[in-house]
Amino acid sequence: MNILCRLNSGTTNVIFMSVCFFFLFTADVTVQNLEKTIISSIHDDNKEFQVDGYDLLAFLYIAFGISLWLGPSFVNVLGQRTALTVASSIYTIYIASFTLENVWAISAATAAAGVGAGLIWTAEGKYLISNSKPSVISRNIGIFWTLFCSSSFLGNLFTYFTLNGKKYVDQETRRLIISSLAIVAAFATILFAFLRPVKKEMTQVPKAQETNAIEELKKTWRVFITKDMLLLNITFCFTGLQQAFQSGIYSPSLGFTLQFGHNAKQLVPLSGIFVGIGQLLGGCFQILQGQRFSKLRWIRSIFLIVGIAAQFLSFALIYINIPSSAVFGNTNDKAIIESNVYLAIFCSLLLGIGDGCLNTQNFSIIAVIYPDESAQSCALYKFTKAVFVAVGFSASSHLNLHWQITILAIMAIFALFSYIYVDMGTVRKVNDKKDKTSIKA
8 A cells, every 4th residue: 555655646546447358358358268169059959050250250340440440539538437347338239148048139239349349448548648748658568568468367267177178068068167257347337437537737748728529539540640650550460360260269279189189178268368468568568668768769669579580480390289170170180290278288387478469569669659649649559459350350260370471470460570670760759859959959
C-alpha cells in the first residue's frame, strides 16, 4: 500500500487498468486458445453444428479491424473509461455465448466481440498514453504488458486440470470451463467501472479542441498515410500473422497431434501457459528498456531482433516436431522427428517471447512518433494487426502447418528491416531535436 501511495496518479491509473485487463483476458485469452478445440468437440456431439473454429476467429478479427476505424470516434464520444466498461461487457456476452452451443448465437456474439475489441484497444492505448509522461512511457507499457500477459496463466491452468485424462471434451466439461471464464469476465467489467479519470497534468500534450466523429476519422486517415506508419504496417502485418499462429493455431495443433498420447488435449492450455510466460519475459524487456537501457540509441530495434530470433528458432523446431496435417484436426501422422512434448512446449515459450517483444516495441515506437495522435496511431496499429490475424486464421483452414511456418519466416525478415529503418529515422530526429535544444540553451 505504501508503494502505491508513492506512485503518481498516472502510474496508479495504468496499474489499475492493467489489473482490469488481467481479469478480462484471463477469460478471453483462454477461450481463444481453446476455441478450435471446443468448436471441434461441439461438432463431434452435434453434426448439424457446421462452423469452423478458425473461421470464427477470422470473422472476429475482421469485425475488429473494421471497428478500429471508428474506434477513436466512439472513444471521443463515450470517453475512455465508459468505452472500456462497455467493451468489457461485450466480451463477457461473447464468452458466455459458447454455453448455448448455437451457431447463430455464437456468430452474432463473435461479431459483437470484434466491435468490442476495437473499442477496448483504442481506449486502452489512449488511456495508457494519456496517463504517461514521455519519460515513463516505456515503463508503463511494460507494466501493462506484464499484467496483460500474466492473464494467460489462471484460465489456462484451470483448463489444464479440468481436461486431465480427457481424450474427448464432453458438453459438461465445456460448459464448466466457459461458465467459469464468463464469471471472471463479468468481474473485470465491474472493475472497469471504477477506473479513475486522467489528471490534466499527466497528459503529454495540451488538451485539444473538441472534435466530432468525422474529424476524428479524417485525423485517423492522415496518420495512416504518413511514411512512418506505412512502413511500420509491414511489421504490424507480421505481428498479426504470428499472433494468430501463437494464440489460436499452434496450441490446438498440439492437441490434434495424437502421437502425444491420451493427454494431448491437455497440451492446449499448457501451451497457452508457456506462451504467456514468454510474453511476460518480453514485457520485462520493456521495463528494462525504461529503467536501465533507455539511453541506448537502438534499444527498440535490439529487443525486436531478440524477439524475431526467438520466433525463427521456434519455427524451425515446430517444422520438424509437429506433423504438417495437425493444423486441420486429429491426426496420427508422424512429424519429421518423433514428436516431443518438451520440445513442443519450449516452442510455445519462444513464440511468446517473440510476441512480447513485437507488441511492446510496436507500442513503444508509435508512442514516440505519434504522441499527439495516440488514439489514432494505436487504432491503426491494431487495425493492421487485426486484418492479418484474420488472414492467418482464415488461411489455417487451407494451408498446412509447414506452409504457414514458411510464410511466417519470410514475413519476419521484411518486418524486421522495416522496423529498423523507421527506428533509425526516429532516433535521428530525437537526437537532432536534443542538439538544437542544447544549442539554444
